[in-house]
Amino acid sequence: MRVMAQVAMVMNLDKCIGCHTCSVTCKQAWTNRAGVEYVWFNNVETRPGQGYPRTYQDQERWKGGWELKRGRLRLRSGGRFKRLAQIFSNPLLPTLSDYYEPWTYDYDTLISAPLGEHTPVAQPKSLITGKSMKIEWSANWDDDLAGGPELAPKDPILVKIRDQVTDRVKMEFEQAFMFYLPRICEHCLNPSCVAACPSGAMYKRAEDGIVLVDQDQCRGWRMCVSGCPYKKVYFNHRTGKAEKCTLCYPRIEVGLPTVCSETCVGRLRYMGLFLYDADKVTAAAATENEHDLLAAQLDLLLDPNDPEVQAAARHDGIAEDWIEAAMASPVYRLAKVYKVALPLHPEYRTMPMVWYIPPLSPVVDALRETGNDAEDAGNLFGALDSLRIPIEYLAELFSAGDPAPVASSLRKLAAMRSYMRDVNLGREPQASIPESVGMTEESVYEMYRLLAIAKYEDRYVIPKAHAETARGLEETACSLDGDGGPGQYEPGPFGSASGRPIPVAVETFHALKERQTSEVFVPLESIRVNLSGWNGRGGRDES
């Protein structure tokens, strides 16, 4: 047994209102630079929908993640030789049109247009070509089922279950079911992007499991982009390097949650530690039956309260405060103790570490519309049994198509809802409700505290990185480095972003100092590239 720690996240989908605050704050923090205009480390998709990039879940086409070949785990895109042979042009790489062509508006026209009969209009301008363009797609074009009958049926999950359940899927689905799916990098235990990187530039941090790209070692072979089944590694077309969600590691290291978590208005994100057995990851990912993958993944997670596990963790160099944090971990409770959180697409065999509590509210809403008491345990259980399509859809997302774990999770949420209603209305609490889903009254109440009260300090239990090892944390590579980063230094002599990177902390220090001490007003764009990057004068700045 080799115990390792993993910083993980759980998102409670019931609470997501699809406001995209997480996406916007993440964008402003990490990808408001030239070269990554089209990149959203965090995006929120409406399901059913095609997702971002379009139909990324269709692995028949994109071939991301792992597959079992004669009982052995290998990348779906092929063996090592095959992929090296494809290095000159990666056939599985999405093009910009699969994401979307980023744009801004020609705002300058609004103030500089001559007086005329009509109000001037800010034309959309492509951030890639600088020319006027027609906006036809974006990172959330099908938000709230926009373009529903035309676009939603192309959802790869719908296509998949339609084969199984017949045509009524579409109609019933759109009437009864819609929810939001916020996505970041999964920081997998068995990351296929890392496995696909020819340069060895991608790595999993041994201390906290965060998957990062060494910007100095990345050579732009683009295999990670196609290797990731979630398409959460992106190619910066200016610097020629791969970039991805960093799980806001500079914040995590000082005990703060990620920007997306911190700014989530629904307070639906939970962050904490898993202790897992690193020696068993490959074997777990090679579990033959896809339906058993979830159980195998849960088996990897070790009980931090078990003295044997604690001893093993100490032996493997995990600090005492990290073990304590693992014991208080909200994600461990949600995933393994209550078993309400489920991983996204376990069938990709990457052992993803961002988990989701499936949404019960669409079921509740559907029930309420029929005029029934939507909080009654019996009614809810009955609805869960009859509303098969939502469950099958959720099962395709969260449990490789096996409806049992999703149904079990939803039944627990339903039980909590009914049980707590009685408590809150001062009625006699019914112990039979928790019992019917295999929980106790105490555990339902604790789960209610965690999910409904959701105190900040309960949602985020993040131990700090250790100062004594801090030297190794000195920022060697970060996607803010380089031209267009907040430091705004000149492009290097060998094209965009050549030259030595400046550590993030140094950049931030200088940028802040300049703003704070300058006599004159320092316009923001001199420190940070405007999100649009458009200079309003008919082209992009520089080159």
Add this chain to the structure above:
Amino acid sequence: MSAQDILLWVALPYLTIAVFITGTFWRYRYDKFGWTTRSSQLHERKLIRIASPLFHLGILAVVGGHVMGLLIPEGWTSAAGLSEDAYHVMAVGLGAVAGACTLAGVSLLIYRRRTNGPVFNATTKNDKTMYVFLVAAICLGLVTTIIGSGVIGDGYNYRETVSPWFRSIFLLDPKPELMAESLPSFKVHAVAGMLLFIIWPFTRLVHAFSAPVLYLFRPYVVYRERGPHDPGSRAPRRGWEKVGS
């Protein structure tokens, strides 16, 4: 033998080697972040799907051909039972095919670069300069192959002049007189090649040194620790080690 010959066939080669080695070392030391393929596949997929493998596989074959022709003495192939005529036919045949593939590939790549808006926008001055030197070297190389083969004019056995001169440079016993008596086309191609190698470290061509061969031998998932040193201490800098350590 004129001063020009000394300059071109002794001074220039050593200058090339010096700039190539120190330039590459300097670039790697100071510009790891700029060391990348700078792929434009994200912008355009269809043309690059054909052009890029065509060019890259072609140029790899061309490199192999140069190694064969320049590094391996004629005596060795003869001893292996390969006559000059047979060698010549083989070299010219394979060389012409590889050269044609390379030229077709690079032409298509440049066409793509020029006609596709986003790709053209992503092209720097550095890239454009590099393309001039690269295409010049490739075209002159093809011309040399055609002339040397005897398709135009008489055939020419460069393995009696150019190749020994090439090896003499690395043996630190330069023989410029051998090169001085070779055909003009070979001379021009050699100079173009040397110029290409001089600018090489300062262009995107450096990605050739990053051919990820080690990928075949490493474990799939890479873990990295924060540092090799003990907690609480920092590895002493060179020259500041403790006494007795």
